[in-house]
Amino acid sequence: MKTHLSTAGEGFELNSPDARITIKVDAAHTDGAYELFEVDAPRGPAVPPRGTPWPKAYHVLHGRMAVPVDGEVHDVGPGACVAIPPGAPHTFTVHSPSVQFPAISLTDAMGRFFRDVDRAVPAGTPPEEAAPLLRDVVGRHGITMGEWEP
Numbered sequence: 001m002k003t004h005l006s007t008a009g010e011g012f013e014l015n016s017p018d019a020r021i022t023i024k025v026d027a028a029h030t031d032g033a034y035e036l037f038e039v040d041a042p043r044g045p046a047v048p049p050r051g052t053p054w055p056k057a058y059h060v061l062h063g064r065m066a067v068p069v070d071g072e073v074h075d076v077g078p079g080a081c082v083a084i085p086p087g088a089p090h091t092f093t094v095h096s097p098s099v100q101f102p103a104i105s106l107t108d109a110m111g112r113f114f115r116d117v118d119r120a121v122p123a124g125t126p127p128e129e130a131a132p133l134l135r136d137v138v139g140r141h142g143i144t145m146g147e148w149e150p
Helices: 109-120 127-140
Strands: 012-016 019-025 034-045 056-059 065-069 072-076 081-084 093-106
Touching: 012 109, 019 109, 034 109, 065 081, 072 081, 093 109, 109 127
Parallel strands: none
Antiparallel strands: 012 019, 019 034, 034 093, 056 081, 056 093, 065 072, 065 093
8 A cells, every 4th residue: 555645636537427526545556455436426316226346435525415215215415424234225316405424335346337437438427328338337347237217
């Protein structure tokens, strides 16, 4: 492991259909043990519920969102955290104008996935056009995903 400093406004930015992801601590800095991302998402629903092979945790800095995890809905606001086990179907819906939260994940799997999404789905792609592109990506990463609602 190496010491790594990522100050405000720094980090490699990636686009996703439901958020802007900034890599604050890359797996290369932790010998693959974990990664830390800053997630900025606008009001509205995210992609359909999905189950990822990696665990993760969110800690909301500002804004409010509902985070359904395995059928239980969690109201997550500033200062609140939610841990999501691997394989648990989950998504989020932002109820405030936007939400910002760090997401931490074990290994380098989440970063590889976000990089793949950024390459496969151009920024600003409407959801109905992003869905088939995203389905190809999730399949490559062992993610299960529910149906995209119109």
